[in-house]
Amino acid sequence: xxxxxxxxxxxITKTGKRIMLECSQTKGHDRMYWYRQDxxxxxxxxxxxFDVKDINKGEISDGYSVxxxxxAKFSLSLESAIPNQTALYFCATSDSDRAGGEKLFFGSxxxxxxx
Amino acid sequence: RKEVEQDPGPFxxxxxxxxxxxxxxxxxxxxxFFWYRQDCRKEPKxxxxxxxxxxxxxxxxxxxxxxxxxxxxxxRDSKLSDSATYLxxxxxxxxxxxxxxxxxxxxxxxxx
Numbered sequence: 001x002x003x004x005x006x007x008x009x010x011x012i013t014k015t016g017k018r019i020m021l022e023c024s025q026t027k028g029h030d031r032m033y034w035y036r037q038d039x040x041x042x043x044x045x046x047x048x049x050f051d052v053k054d055i056n057k058g059e060i061s062d063g064y065s066v067x068x069x070x071x072a073k074f075s076l077s078l079e080s081a082i083p084n085q086t087a088l089y090f091c092a093t094s095d096s097d098r099a100g101g102e103k104l105f106f107g108s109x110x111x112x113x114x115x
Numbered sequence: 116r117k118e119v120e121q122d123p124g125p126f127x128x129x130x131x132x133x134x135x136x137x138x139x140x141x142x143x144x145x146x147x148f149f150w151y152r153q154d155c156r157k158e159p160k161x162x163x164x165x166x167x168x169x170x171x172x173x174x175x176x177x178x179x180x181x182x183x184x185x186x187x188x189x190x191r192d193s194k195l196s197d198s199a200t201y202l203x204x205x206x207x208x209x210x211x212x213x214x215x216x217x218x219x220x221x222x223x224x225x226x227x
Contacts, residue, residue, distance in 0.1 A: 042119065042202070042217030043159070058214075090158060103149075104215065106158035 003027045006091050006107035014115050019078040021110050023091030031094045032074040033104070034058075034066060036087040043090065049074055081114040088112075116141055119205050121218040128225055132193045136221045138203030139185045147206040148179055148186045152199045153220065159202055162188075193225045 004025045013019050023032065030051050035043040045058030047066040055068055063085060065077045078085055091107040121138045128134045140148075148165035163170065165177040165186050176189040186205075190197055203218035 040123070040219055042219045044217075045214060088156070103161050103164075104151075104159070106160070108158050109156070111156075 002108065004091060004093055004105055004107040006089075006110050008110060009108065010111045010113075012113045012115065013081050015080075015082055017081050017114075019081050019112065021076045021089055021091075021112070023074045023076070023107055025072050025074075025091075025093045025105075025107075027093050027095070027105060028071075029093035029095050029105070030071065032068065033092040033094070034064075034074070034076045035090045035092060036060070036085075037090065037109075038087050046076065046089075078112075078114075081112075083114045086112060086114045117218075118142060118207070118216045119203055119218040121201075121203050121221045123219060123221060125222040125224050128193050128223070130193055130195060130225055130227055132225075133189065133191045134193055134223065135187055135189045136201055136203075136223075137185050137187050138205075138218050138221075139183075140203075140205045140207075140216075141184070142205070142207040143181075143184060145184075145205045145207045148177075149204040149215075150175075150177060150186075150188050151202040151204055151217075153202055154199050162201070190223075193223075195225050195227065198223055198225045 007022045033048045034046040037043050049055045049068045067075050089110045092104040150162040151159040152162045153159040169178040174191045178187045200220040200222045202220045205216045
């Protein structure tokens with residue numbers, strides 16, 4: 001079984017719909033993240049959470065919200081989906097590298113298409 | 116100017132070739148550097164960290180040039196299985212959470 005599991009793997013929805021992407025992990029990491037990836041762009045951070053009570057906005061949080069239901073679960077919601085939110089979404093966890101920095105472990109991604 | 120820039124490629128090389136990618140970063144105070152590998156439509160996976168003195172892992176060598184603000188990845192004796200996109204990751208010092216900055220990736224295609 002994957003250490004970081006995302007559901008669904010693919011989703012097609014219509015403009016204006018509310019969508020939830022779910023992520024669960026068995027790595028025991030405290031830190032969890034949501035990224036989106038668009039062609040020709042690097043991964044961009046949407047939200048991150050260092051523990052259940054610590055949730056922070058990333059660089060592109062507008063139009064998104066998150067919920068950290070437990071240490072192992074971190075869900076991403078699109079309140080009212082729009083076509084430019086069509087992207088590949090990744091959940092990730094991390095365990096700090098003692099040498100400095102963060103090593104990320106990613107889920108397999110959710111391809112979201114908003115029509 | 117983007118914070119992290121990579122040549123998108125693709126780099127098309129034959130098996131057995133040596134290939135190198137560079138990645139430039141704009142923040143001179145950047146602290147940590149990594150290379151991730153991403154197969155088509157799959158999740159990125161950590162390939163290797165990049166240390167100041169340079170480091171090697173089998174056929175892969177990573178180097179950091181702080182003066183010119185770039186990191187490099189050298190792959191020797193390329194295999195078909197090396198075909199992937201290689202993502203450069205930089206962590207600038209921010210005094211708080213060390214946010215990772217991803218490059219858009221360099222695509223490598225190794226052919227027989």
